[in-house]
Amino acid sequence: MFKLILSAVATALFASSVQAFTGDATFFFPGLGACGRTNTNSDLIVALNPVEYARGANCFRSIDVHYQGKSVRATVVDLCPSCADGSIDLSPAAFDRLAPESVGRLHGVQWNFV
Numbered sequence: 001m002f003k004l005i006l007s008a009v010a011t012a013l014f015a016s017s018v019q020a021f022t023g024d025a026t027f028f029f030p031g032l033g034a035c036g037r038t039n040t041n042s043d044l045i046v047a048l049n050p051v052e053y054a055r056g057a058n059c060f061r062s063i064d065v066h067y068q069g070k071s072v073r074a075t076v077v078d079l080c081p082s083c084a085d086g087s088i089d090l091s092p093a094a095f096d097r098l099a100p101e102s103v104g105r106l107h108g109v110q111w112n113f114v
Contacts, residue, residue, distance in 0.1 A: 018113075019112060019113070020111070020112045021086045021112065022086050022109065023049070023083070023084060023085065023087030024105055024106060025087065025088050025090055025095065025105070025106040025109040026083075026106075027091065027092050027094075027095035028078075028089045028091070029041060030043065030077070030078065030091050033045070033077040033078030034053070034056065034077075035056060035078060037060075039078075041091055041092045042091075043075075043077075043093060044072060044074045044075065044091065044094045045074050045077045045078070045090070045094065046063060047077070047080035048079065049085055049087050049088065050083075052086075053076070053080075058076050059077070060075060060076060061113055061114070062074070063075075063076065063112060065088065065090070065110075065111040066109070066110045067098040067108070067109045068098075071098075072090075072094050072097035072098060073114065074090060087109075088109070
């Protein structure tokens with residue numbers, strides 16, 4: 001019984017420690033990214049701002065992106081040097097899961113590392 005309670009507490013603590021980020025989302029046309037992988041517009045990928053990119057420490061990690069009830073999971077493959085803290089740059093395929101490209105910029109997007 002004690003192990004079960006301890007496991008439940010540890011799970012709750014881990015789940016509550018997930019850091020969420022909020023910022024804008026734009027889209028870019030990928031090629032060879034800063035993480036060293038070549039990607040296409042149809043890949044579900046993301047470029048992070050310099051702070052969260054962390055000099056490549058977050059390359060190939062997945063993030064969940066949420067906007068107005070829609071979400072997409074994308075893989076970090078690039079750096080967005082012009083993105084503000086908390087903001088991200090998505091591939092067209094990832095952006096399209098949240099809104100039409102004609103919108104251009106999404107304000108108040110929330111995302112977190114998976």
